[in-house]
Amino acid sequence: xxxxxxxDFSPFISALKFxxxxxxxxxxxxxEQTPYFNHPIEVAELLWRVGNVRDISVLTAAxxxxxxxxTETTHEDIETNFGARVLSLVLEVxxxxxxxxxTRKELQVKHASGLSPGARLIKIADKIxxxxxxxxSPPPEWSFRRRMEYLDWAERVVKAMNGCNENLEEEFxxxxxEGRQRINAG
Ligand code: NDP
Ligand code: ZN
Numbered sequence: 001x002x003x004x005x006x007x008d009f010s011p012f013i014s015a016l017k018f019x020x021x022x023x024x025x026x027x028x029x030x031x032e033q034t035p036y037f038n039h040p041i042e043v044a045e046l047l048w049r050v051g052n053v054r055d056i057s058v059l060t061a062a063x064x065x066x067x068x069x070x071t072e073t074t075h076e077d078i079e080t081n082f083g084a085r086v087l088s089l090v091l092e093v094x095x096x097x098x099x100x101x102x103t104r105k106e107l108q109v110k111h112a113s114g115l116s117p118g119a120r121l122i123k124i125a126d127k128i129x130x131x132x133x134x135x136x137s138p139p140p141e142w143s144f145r146r147r148m149e150y151l152d153w154a155e156r157v158v159k160a161m162n163g164c165n166e167n168l169e170e171e172f173x174x175x176x177x178e179g180r181q182r183i184n185a186g
Contacts, residue, residue, distance in 0.1 A: 022071040144183060
């Protein structure tokens with residue numbers, strides 16, 4: 001039998017419970033209205049499986065990467081439950097919601113190259129999942145143009161983090177090519 005370490009598994013399983021609770025009433029924007037928390041789970045799974053990421057703080061922060069932006073969670077909440085490094089990673093990948101959307105999108109491009117290595121991993125995995133969603137399960141009201149613009153913007157963010165993780169970058173550009181082909185094909 002292979003025993004897992006308590007120090008590693010405890011924060012991860014707690015973050016699963018914490019995130020599932022915080023996002024419990026939220027849905028993704030796809031036609032099926034998928035439960036929101038499926039998305040952070042997919043981001044963590046991608047980091048583990050494709051990126052071979054084994055840093056438990058990064059995997060834990062991936063599960064929590066949208067709680068500051070999209071729920072009532074406070075900084076203290078995260079620091080008390082998961083520690084300063086997880087909080088710092090989550091903050092690095094959170095937009096300032098008081099700014100207009102256009103500004104936030106430009107700031108993501110501008111700040112990407114200055115992110116810590118752990119935050120870059122979460123950011124690229126998030127973009128892979130969102131490009132996949134825009135390709136296969138987009139918000140129903142999004143036009144062809146809006147979907148293409150989203151892909152262009154995601155590419156600008158990821159380009160600014162060049163060299164963060166070979167496997168994840170390969171996966172991102174593969175998804176991007178597939179997305180452009182499929183969206184173009186209608
Ligand atoms: P939004 O920011 O409104 O939505 C995209 C975000 O929603 C993703 O980054 C993702 O964030 C989350 N999300 C949840 N469910 C899905 C899903 N199924 N598929 C994809 N993403 C999902 O959209 P935009 O990125 O387009 O940003 C809005 C900008 O678009 C504004 O600047 C606005 O001015 C502009 N706009 C453009 C239009 C056009 O036709 N070109 C029309 C209207 C607005 P997360 O990972 O955080 O969950
Ligand atoms: Zn996200």
